[in-house]
Amino acid sequence: MKISRLETHDRLEHFIKDQSQNIWLGADECLKKNPDSLKLQEKSPYIYIFAHPRTADDGVSKRLLWQPRLTKPKAQTNSYLFRAESHTDNIEICWLLPPREMWDQYKEGKVCESNWAQWSIYQFQYKREELEKPFPDDLSEQQVKNIWLEILTVKPKNEAASLVLT
Numbered sequence: 001m002k003i004s005r006l007e008t009h010d011r012l013e014h015f016i017k018d019q020s021q022n023i024w025l026g027a028d029e030c031l032k033k034n035p036d037s038l039k040l041q042e043k044s045p046y047i048y049i050f051a052h053p054r055t056a057d058d059g060v061s062k063r064l065l066w067q068p069r070l071t072k073p074k075a076q077t078n079s080y081l082f083r084a085e086s087h088t089d090n091i092e093i094c095w096l097l098p099p100r101e102m103w104d105q106y107k108e109g110k111v112c113e114s115n116w117a118q119w120s121i122y123q124f125q126y127k128r129e130e131l132e133k134p135f136p137d138d139l140s141e142q143q144v145k146n147i148w149l150e151i152l153t154v155k156p157k158n159e160a161a162s163l164v165l166t
Helices: 005-033 035-043 100-106 115-126 128-132 141-153 159-165
Strands: 046-055 062-069 079-085 091-097
Touching (some): 035 141, 091 115
């Protein structure tokens, strides 16, 4: 079977672009549409967006779970972490950590080559404490607790009306 190098390269470029768009779309949706994210953005100048793949119910396919957070989680393989300014499109990468068994595929010259993944893997292996270090303007532990308490104890505006109607 003959393989056209140009066609294969074009498909690879499309695949990489498609995967990148999927990640950014997921982060953007979590930032702009996730109800918890929207509540947290009302109380905090930033949020972290933590993503990690999980096997779907069919036991075969994978799906990414996106979680808005106020604190930086511990770094773990097979996860992505972003930090976004509330109510903006400003999202920065904290790490892109592929599964450990795939690390070699992200090295220079390999099919999945990624400077961000290489940097994240290096940080995870040799400077994990720095990778997990909170940003200087992160909220204090007490401020985070207060925000969560406020969010969890405040009833939605239309909840009272639904209680009366039912």
